[in-house]
């Protein structure tokens with residue numbers, strides 16, 4: 001079946017890596033003793049922006065802030081639903097200082113802001129991606145299962161919960177990448193048995209990533225129309241995507257992998273509108 005492009009992913013928020021670094025360890029990829037090369041990081045981030053624009057994305061920028069090295073990972077800013085913005089509630093204090101800057105950006109750009117209750121963690125689009133009519137949301141390492149009911153209440157969307165099972169794949173967007181209306185790249189190694197069943201029931205055609213590909217952050221790709229912008233692409237995965245009618249563009253971001261982030265983490269889709277919950281009984 002021909003690609004039926006996602007209705008979102010063409011307008012992206014990004015933050016330049018001026019203050020990007022690995023200054024603390026909040027996931028298993030981060031090691032303070034590993035040095036980030038700022039020039040290489042800037043060149044890789046510029047390369048990603050260039051590729052995204054070439055394939056038809058519009059990129060909006062927010063300013064980087066000293067002392068907030070992970071602000072580059074805009075995927076975690078929050079949930080976008082049309083003109084509604086629900087800021088993340090970061091699990092770790094190291095990232096909590098980002099939220100006022102995220103809120104300021106969205107307020108200045110005309111969004112209304114709704115908050116999750118205090119004490120309930122959820123790390124934005126890093127742990128929540130729309131697929132079909134529902135919002136798929138991960139929980140355990142960074143987001144609380146309890147956040148999902150609040151998200152559903154605030155957005156009106158049905159939320160499908162998936163428990164993450166491997167601490168190396170600590171956000172949903174390292175395990176799940178919607179490709180079009182029927183297809184997604186999936187990394188079942190990252191989910192518990194029930195989560196696997198949820199995704200199986202939801203995704204008619206899945207490209208199942210092998211464990212090594214998942215751990216190379218293959219699922220952390222940005223889909224712009226019919227192009228999949230990937231941090232790396234094993235030949236088997238590329239062949240399958242191309243057979244389905246996608247083009248693959250590789251934008252290597254090894255400096256950001258040192259912080260546990262890939263291409264998708266560096267972007268936040270601004271053109272997402274979530275569907276309403278189906279009426280009960282439907």
Ligand code: ARG
Nearest residue numbers: 027073075126171259261265
């Ligand atoms: N160092 C960041 C953190 O651990 C990386 C965030 C990656 N973002 C993502 N959407 N997976 O919070």
